[in-house]
Amino acid sequence: MSVTLEFRDVCYCIGGNLVLDNLNLRIVEGCTLVLLGRSGSGKTTALKMLNGLLFPSGGQVLVDDRATTDWDLIQLRRSIGYVIQEVGLFPHFTIGENVALVPRLKGWPPDRIAARVSELLDQVGLEPAQFLDRYPRQLSGGQRQRVGVARALAAEPKLLLFDEPFGALDPVTRVELQDQFLALRDRLRKTSIFVTHDVREALRLGTEIALLHRGRLEVLATPAEFVKSSGPEARAFLSTL
Amino acid sequence: MIPPYLLQEMAQLTGEHVVLVLVSMAIAVAAGFPLGVLLTRRAALRTPLLGFANVMQTIPSLALFGFLIPIPFIGGIGKRTAIVALVLYALLPILRNTLAGILGVDSAVRESAIAMGMTGRQLLWQVELPLAAPTILAGVRIATVTTIGTATIAAAIGGGGLGVFIFRGIASVDTTQILAGAIPAALLALLSDGGFSWIERRVSVS
Numbered sequence: 001m002s003v004t005l006e007f008r009d010v011c012y013c014i015g016g017n018l019v020l021d022n023l024n025l026r027i028v029e030g031c032t033l034v035l036l037g038r039s040g041s042g043k044t045t046a047l048k049m050l051n052g053l054l055f056p057s058g059g060q061v062l063v064d065d066r067a068t069t070d071w072d073l074i075q076l077r078r079s080i081g082y083v084i085q086e087v088g089l090f091p092h093f094t095i096g097e098n099v100a101l102v103p104r105l106k107g108w109p110p111d112r113i114a115a116r117v118s119e120l121l122d123q124v125g126l127e128p129a130q131f132l133d134r135y136p137r138q139l140s141g142g143q144r145q146r147v148g149v150a151r152a153l154a155a156e157p158k159l160l161l162f163d164e165p166f167g168a169l170d171p172v173t174r175v176e177l178q179d180q181f182l183a184l185r186d187r188l189r190k191t192s193i194f195v196t197h198d199v200r201e202a203l204r205l206g207t208e209i210a211l212l213h214r215g216r217l218e219v220l221a222t223p224a225e226f227v228k229s230s231g232p233e234a235r236a237f238l239s240t241l
Numbered sequence: 242m243i244p245p246y247l248l249q250e251m252a253q254l255t256g257e258h259v260v261l262v263l264v265s266m267a268i269a270v271a272a273g274f275p276l277g278v279l280l281t282r283r284a285a286l287r288t289p290l291l292g293f294a295n296v297m298q299t300i301p302s303l304a305l306f307g308f309l310i311p312i313p314f315i316g317g318i319g320k321r322t323a324i325v326a327l328v329l330y331a332l333l334p335i336l337r338n339t340l341a342g343i344l345g346v347d348s349a350v351r352e353s354a355i356a357m358g359m360t361g362r363q364l365l366w367q368v369e370l371p372l373a374a375p376t377i378l379a380g381v382r383i384a385t386v387t388t389i390g391t392a393t394i395a396a397a398i399g400g401g402g403l404g405v406f407i408f409r410g411i412a413s414v415d416t417t418q419i420l421a422g423a424i425p426a427a428l429l430a431l432l433s434d435g436g437f438s439w440i441e442r443r444v445s446v447s
Contacts, residue, residue, distance in 0.1 A: 051356055078358030088353030092371050102357050151357075 009059035034206035081152030269331035277339025323400025338380025342373030
């Protein structure tokens with residue numbers, strides 16, 4: 001389950017605004033790349049190009065050396081886990097059905113799906129017997145996001161995309177989920193891209209940090225190097241620590 | 242209390258009325274529901290189609306029945322013309338509620354469904370329609386109840402139904418005849434409204 005990712009001269013223009021300006025980035029296998037930036041810096045736009053929710057206006061986004069425009073998008077998306085801040089669980093599906101979604105779309109046999117769903121709920125710290133048949137509205141925000149993570153992991157994706165997944169949670173729950181993210185990452189060793197505007201979260205979770213400012217890549221560094229960077233935007237973020 | 246000669250005619254006209262409403266609603270749903278789904282996919286069609294349905298709704302019912310009489314194929318005197326008019330009236334609430342119900346689905350839920358790799362068809366049938374069902378049903382409910390009322394005017398162009406009593410009662414200043422038409426029509430409306438409210442409770446998810 002290896003994956004290679006590359007942004008090659010990527011521009012994205014919408015309504016006369018340049019959201020991404022000539023982005024070049026190669027993502028190392030097995031790393032957790034954090035896309036850090038202010039609102040409107042283009043970080044979410046860049047993320048959504050990896051699973052073909054958006055396409056570059058110029059340049060190419062390559063997944064496994066193939067441009068996203070050449071991929072069968074349904075197949076591509078089913079091989080990528082996606083977690084967003086609003087979670088987006090299906091309110092008319094039970095927790096079990098939500099987690100089972102992608103395996104079901106991929107046509108796994110029911111007993112394999114059931115086993116996988118229980119295993120995943122366990123992994124994200126939700127007792128399967130207690131949660132399987134509940135509905136999303138019966139869960140707290142933190143529990144819902146745990147389900148969101150389980151759903152993203154369900155069909156053994158080769159890549160995980162996180163769009164400010166813990167942004168709407170209270171600080172204590174956020175740290176709990178960050179811990180869980182680190183534990184899962186150490187166990188699964190999957191390539192992950194993580195969007196955040198919180199430099200603390202970036203330093204904690206990332207193995208690499210890409211700082212975006214007005215659609216441009218300002219800094220690409222490991223957390224240890226990042227804290228020493230001297231650019232004005234990097235300093236602005238570090239001053240929030 | 243009810244004269245026996247009326248009773249038999251009441252049964253017959255109520256039956257006609259129900260058939261008129263059922264046929265019109267079946268056609269209106271068969272046309273309005275897919276069109277509503279189409280409008281969610283083709284924003285450019287929204288203004289013209291909703292505009293057409295809106296204009297239909299503003300034409301007074303008696304006038305619409307009148308307008309249709311001289312039109313070949315769909316017009317003339319009788320049940321067919323009545324059904325055409327009733328369908329045109331029922332279209333707007335069904336069309337609008339189908340559109341509003343689907344567009345009202347939480348954008349985070351829709352984005353997740355697409356990002357999980359659902360096809361357009363899976364998104365529609367497994368996510369959008371189940372979540373829009375209460376709104377769509379509410380549209381069908383409004384359309385049915387108003388159609389039951391409007392269908393009484395079908396008698397003016399020979400469409401039959403409970404309106405026959407009402408028009409005859411007005412012409413002969415006979416309150417008994419008017420009530421013989423109005424009361425069953427009102428009961429039908431209440432009955433279908435109650436029926437729909439029961440169905441809505443069963444399909445609503447939250």
